[in-house]
Amino acid sequence: MILPPAIRPLVAFPALLRQNGFAVAPEQTTSFLMATELLGPRSVEHLRRAAVATLAPHPEQRARFDALFDAHFLGALAEPGEEEWAPNEEMSVQEDSGTREILVGEEVNESGRAATDAEALSVRRLRLPDDSDTLRRFGRDLPAALPRRRGYRHGRARRGPTIDLARSLKDAIRHDGEVMSLKRLRRRSRPRPLLLLIDVSGSMKERTDAHLALAHTVVGAAPRAEVFTLGTRLTRLTGALRRRNRQQALSEAAGLVADWDGGTRIGDALGAFLAVPRYASFARGAVVVVLSDGLERGDPAALIAAMHRLAARAHRIDWLSPLAGDPEYRPETQVLRAIRPLIASLADGSSTARACRHILSLGGGKAA
Known part of the structure; x- marks a missing residue:
């Protein structure tokens, strides 16, 4: 789709923020355009206010946000009254016509077996799993097994x-x-909402198809369920997975996710999730199930901070890792050790049957 010339700078600004480390979801770009239309705008400051309100920069990043805003809309590299700010090699300021969202890492993790911080955008065809009977029994038992709360x-x-x-x-x-x-x-x-956060990075390549099939069953069986994928960006798949036909649902979901088998920046993706009020509301009082090996290659502090905010909203967080299938497995990464007190359980997610068994064991049918 060709954008009108007047809109291109507005669409390019969120893309520029993503290139420079800001967590900006696609829905925030749409909100930014709507806020700009609502305000007029009559001046550049009106445009800045719309950007701050909808793109929600962290207070610690506000100086960089303003500098990028001035560089993009005013052609300046310094904030009035501040020391001159110039991007370094790791944070390059580049103009974007709005036709692409983010820079792609030069080194692509072709094997998909190691965690990487580079983003690889690709299209993937999801395969139907062989454990259809397990998923059918899981979907039948899930509504009664979910944790409940007083309505x-x-x-x-x-x-x-x-x-x-x-x-x-x-x-x-x-x-x-x-x-x-x-x-x-x-x-x-009434049953508590169920929120699935699925890691689609390269290190989770072997489990991605099974996890998406599990998510399709959850969306069809649970009264209230939401599904997001995390890799180098955030993608909501709930709408696509509402299709009753599993093959059609997975095909549509495959077309929505652009960061298959790429890098692992769960902290940035969770930051984008929490930055959108509508998305953050999905976690309120919910049972959150994270399907990931926890091999984070982004900033560990970003993931730790996002998990603290997520834990404050959720009823409980369960982390299912395929690595936990080993009886001698212990969380050794800095991130998992830091967030372990926030997680209700770090359980085995090495197979669909074990993941289903764990989810069914969460509620016991009692209101809380």
């Missing part, structure tokens, strides 16, 4: 703290106005 709606009950006045009066009318018994109400329980 806001009330239902009929033999005992409860609230009197059902309408039903009690109807019963009294049938007995000539004599109140024989007081009917009761109790708050109903």
Whole structure:
């Protein structure tokens, strides 16, 4: 699609931020365009305010954000009143016409067996798994096995703290106005949302197809479920996975993800997830299941900070790693050791059957 010339600089600015280490989701680009249209804008400062409100730079990155804004829209490399700012070799400022989103790493991890920090954009065809019977039983048992929470709606009950006045009066009318018994109400329980975060980097290549098939079953069976992929960027797959036909759903999902078998920057992807209010709301009170080996090649501090924010919203976080299939496995990476206290369990995700068994064991059908 060819963009109008007036829109190209606006679309190119979020791409420029991503090139320089900012976590910006595609939905934030759309919000930036809508905010710009709403404000006018009458001046460059109006445009800056729209960018800050929708692209949500971290306070510690605000100086770099403003410098990039000035470089892109004003052609300046320094903030008024600040020391001259110039990009270094690792953070190059490049103009983008809006036709591409992010620079691609020169070295591509062709084998997909090692973690890398380079981004490799590609198209992939997902294969149907051989464990269809396991997934069918999992989908049948999942709704009853999810952890539950007290809802806001009330239902009929033999005992409860609230009197059902309408039903009690109807019963009294049938007995000539004599109140024989007081009917009761109790708050109903409802399943907690389930949020799947799937690592699609090169080191998880062997498990990606099975994880996406598992996600398709979860979306079809759970009352409320969301699925995102994490690699060098964030992609929401819930809409594509709502198709009942698994082959069609996986084909559509494969077309949405651009960072198959590439680098591993889970911290940046989680930062983008939490930066979008709509996405962050999916984690509130949810059971979060991360399917990843935890071989992070981005900034460990970014992932640790994002996990702290995610844990503050979620009901619980479970990390399923294919490496945990080894009985002698211990989390040795800096990131996993740092976030281990935030995780309810670090479990075996080396096979679909074991991942399904763990998810089914989370709730016990009790409200919390």
